[in-house]
């Protein structure tokens with residue numbers, strides 16, 4: 557019995573070695589291991605052999621099976637490697653599915669381009685920052701509510717003696733301080749970055765984006781601020797759009813304003829979308845003398861203006877897009893993102 561198995565093995569090895577193609581190889585395999593294949597039938601013999609030989613027979617069966625399987629695998633590899641598949645290299649290929657930029661990236665690129673064309677340099681500043689740069693140097697009083705745990709994300713790090721605790725930047729205005737400390741006027745910078753606040757509902761997300769402009773030089777006045785804002789509104793939203801400044805209060809600018817842009821739906825007449833013909837876009841103002849001094853600039857020599865607006869909001873105002881829930885923007889859900 558054992559000899560029969562060994563013969564079967566040797567015969568099969570010889571057949572496999574001579575085999576020329578994959579189809580033939582498969583046939584050899586079926587003749588051996590198929591339902592009524594030679595090996596299958598031989599293995600059934602185990603029922604008829606004396607008990608004392610059963611163990612040895614079982615071992616031989618396994619050995620033969622393993623050896624043949626190895627032989628088949630090797631031969632299959634060899635035949636596959638030899639197979640030459642003809643193909644036409646000029647055939648158009650299947651195109652991969654192309655993705656696109658996220659709406660926010662797209663908005664950032666467009667905003668940066670408008671300002672770069674009028675001489676602003678795009679800068680990047682830390683998003684994990686010290687309290688001093690985000691608040692202190694920007695003239696925020698010690699007890700200002702924005703410095704509270706409920707408003708800002710503080711980072712679990714030892715406090716700096718000089719700059720206080722660390723936090724995630726709640727606005728891009730911290731970039732103003734970094735800029736004035738590291739570069740001498742004339743300054744014309746645009747800082748577009750992520751901001752973090754403890755807020756979440758349909759129109760607020762804990763992470764969002766702002767773009768912050770800063771211009772500092774001798775003899776900078778509100779007219780420069782107005783001109784720059786108007787230029788942005790016309791370039792970004794369309795030549796028919798105009799802006800207006802509404803008095804407001806920010807700690808780090810004096811005077812400070814809220815900037816409104818004329819509504820494109822009613823052309824300034826007043827409609828459901830806007831407040832009496834105007835849409836609010838963000839804050840702006842003349843750099844506060846204390847802020848200039850904190851950065852080592854003499855407010856009697858230098859003056860400047862700054863503005864800080866939300867990227868998501870500005871882009872939605874332009875595209876007329878209304879997202880029922882701001883969280884969808886960052887949900888990574890392709891069904892949503894494909895529509896943006």
Ligand code: DAH
Nearest residue numbers: 727809839840841862863864
């Ligand atoms: N940092 C302000 C905020 O997040 C926005 C702002 C207001 C920025 C006035 C400015 C400015 O540069 O001058 O609400």
